[in-house]
Amino acid sequence: MATFDTQPPRPDDAGFAASGRRVFEIEAAALAAVAERLDGDFTQACRLMLQARGRVVCTGMGKSGHVARKIAATMASTGTPAFYVHPGEAGHGDLGMITDADVVLALSYSGESDEVLMLLPGLKRQGNRLITMTGRPNSTLAREADVHLDVSVPAEACPIHLAPTSSTTASLAMGDALAVALMEARGFTADDFARSHPAGALGRRLLLHIGDIMHRGDEIPRVNADATLSETLVEMSRKRLGMTAVVDADNRLLGLYTDGDLRRSLDDRAIDLRSTRIDEVMTRSPRTIGPEALAVEAAQLMEAHKISGLLVVDDDGRVAGALNIHDLLRARVV
Template identity: 60%
Template structure:
């Protein structure tokens, strides 16, 4: 029992120390952070992230996050850079160097060459007085008071702080670029994420003869027959000019029966949902899903720019397409 308690306390202490390290970053999102963002936004090449050891592991993640959010980036191992990989870096690039001490030998060795080539250097260090920080045009201050390691040796709080600071940089750049969900999709074409982000409503909607539709003034009985024939559990209701008047769904039918309305004699105009929620064919399927979730509905009418119904999208279509 005592060992269990000690393990819990150890885990909680680690989280607390790392949370404090993250909180300490807030006032350091300052002029240097702005300068770093401006340098990257002005970059005509790519962001080349370098780091050794645990900083290297964090650097790889930072590079991946930048690349997937609109800032072309890749990771170069600093030791390999001294043995040929420096040729991967051009004068149009920006180097983002991660080092907790700011004096990592493999990175410091590269500084004269980076300066000689006129490559822009941004550092992320735990020592703003270090050689690396002083050589950089902007230094992101990632220092921590204590590592979560009780020996204050294993990189724990410091790597967490660097990771969070890298995320802050990537998201600030994303927002500055006006990066959209569709832009994000093209960086993630594979798997479930790609399906969620690349698939558009027009790719999976029911259109043409498969779209249930009736005109205003149609009897409810005939509208139900149209719903049965098309099997979508809904029908759109059309104005005389071909624009959308409303929608009638299985849910509307239940509400109609609850009200005691005689379905044999009612008109669709009496019981339809006027207009209803719509989407455009070029909208991402994932955005349509959010509309369904927000309004707790299972079907949307797809309309063109003139509000003419051209399709219907059912929650089951999203499930089959792997969006859900």
């Protein structure tokens, strides 16, 4: 009795790579096709969103819903107030989240998603402006829109032409295009981005100031100019920053003494730790930074000059604080 192998053929390593490249080629062609169609409708969509008194409400089902959620997140983080509403939940009460001041961006590649179409009567009665993104300009959703954005693609990257692949990539790119165009129109800056991302690495780099992380008050290592080298070493050991400020009676900075200076002092056999005054061996006019400077500036200064600590001085030259590379590491600035 004959037997048949029911297992599909397994591609070799080259086959996997070839499939991956084919997907990139198909999706790149899809993006190029959509980009060529950016016209007055895109401009009108941007103007509606920019002029909205409320927010941009993004909605969609299935894969279009995932794309809509990402578009809302991108807009919200780049200066355009936006959020996502699930169309199924909207039909059961969440429609109340949408006010008459909001602009609605509805996604459905077919343009015939029942859950999305069900929302249209309520949105129309409320007076919401409707922007739609579909792959069928003659679909119900496209016809009902104030502005329609055509994201139709020549082919899906899926070999059986069923799984949304090129179409979702095109919709994502259209959403990014809207967000970036609005971002530029609003004059949204890196500082604005950091304020909406305080927990992220960029937020820490752009928002954290020296005054937020420096050591203050009694934590600052400092000695007077007439202190001996041995007294200075005691102060450095107590404060554990690898350095100490040398100040006058008014706390104005005169110099700096570091662990590196100590090693060099010990190499000089003529120096007596108990009798040598610190002002004889300190570094005069050391590198300093102000309390209002960004912490990332301190990191750049330390890296540029191969140093591991900085004194913080105010506009009058008084020592206001101190920090070292470990403080920057703890603050995750570096």
